[in-house]
Amino acid sequence: MRILLTNDDGINAEGLKVLERIARTLSDDVWVVAPAEENSGAGHSLTLTRPVRLFKHDERHWSVSGTPTDAVTMALRKVLPAPPDLILSGVNRGANLGDDVTYSGTVSAAFEGALAGIRSIALSQVYAREGMGDTVPFAVAEAWGERVLRPLLGVPFAERTLVNVNFPAIEPDAVQGIRVVKQGFHDYARGSVVEGTDPRGYRYYWFGLHGIEHTPGHATDLEAIADGFVAVTPLQLDLTHTGSLLALGERYAR
Template identity: 80%
Template sequence: MRILLTNDDGIHASGFSVLEGIARQFSDDIWVCAPAEEQSGAGHSLSLSRPVRLRRHGERRYSVSGTPTDSVMLALHQVMDSPPDLILSGVNRGANLGDDVTYSGTVSAAIEGTLAGIRSIALSQVYAREGMADAVPFAAAEAWGAKVLAPLLDTPFADRTLVNVNFPAVPPEEVKGIRVVRQGFHDYARGSVVEGKDPRGYPYYWFGLHGIEHTPGHATDLEAIADGYVSVTPLMLDLTHESSLAELSKKFTG
């Protein structure tokens, strides 16, 4: 099985080496193509206004001076001599739960793979932000990554769907199991924007990650993670709100 690895934290991120360790439990045919630097929050952005550069770091190992989407596109069209059977994106430093998947470069790399018709899975490690900085413990992802992936490799994915996996912020022995759950919801009205001044007195703004109200419902990814489970959520690319089609059509017929 040929596996392409990518992420949004950058090719040198700690979680990326964790992902490679997980992938090598399934295959030796591993290819790496990831952003040269951190691209968290890049979403499904594609670099259109500047050139993107590709750097080779070794056999089947490349970095890209662009976004996670750029990385997947270059891997498929320039780097690899044939398509992969699987794309794994992560292991992200931090949660990708609820509505946050729309911002996530990790999930968006998997979306790009899905658009290309390739089975794609995003993986993220939740952590307690206070005092952690870059010292994020990936032990839960290391211990449970292969346990989650093995069943997924034998499961057919519906067309234009991907799977989003999150590991809880607990030691591996405290993980209660795996739950397949729907996407949850965040109340972004309670999000924060932090204002400051640079050394020359000019204002700047930093988007805060704290203060967002979590509204976990029954059987959501938010609830599963809060309860100490690995969350597995199938996502689809079709954003059409089917039940609104008929009502809107009435407004434009006459």
């Protein structure tokens, strides 16, 4: 089984090293193609206004001067000798829960794999407090990664779907198990914009993650993580709200 690894935290990220160790419990045919630098919040963006450069670190480790989507595209078209059987994206430093998935480069890399018809899974490690930087612990992801992934290898994925996995911010032996749940939602209206002044006296703004209200609903990924479970959520690329098709169609039929 050939496995492609990517992420949005960059080629040197600790979470990517963790993911490679997890992947090697599943196969010895593992390839890494990731952004050269951090691309958190890049979403499903594609680099169109400047050239993308490809850097070879060794035969199976490459980086690109672009986004996670660019990394998957370059892997499939320029690096791998044949398409992979599985794409794993992560392990992200931080949660990708609820509607975070629309901003996430980690999840979007898996979206790109799903668009190519390849089984794709995004993995993220929740952490307990802000400002942890490179000290975010990946112990839960490392301990539970293989246990989450092996059952998914034998399950058929519907066309243009992927799986989003989040590991809770607790000790590995405190994890309650694995729960398959739907996507929850955050209240981003309560998010913050941090204002400051740079050394030259110019004002700047930084989007803050604190202050966002988490509103877990019954059986969502937010609730699963809060309860100490690994959250496994199937996602789809079709964003059509089918319930509105008839009503909108009637508006134009008059």
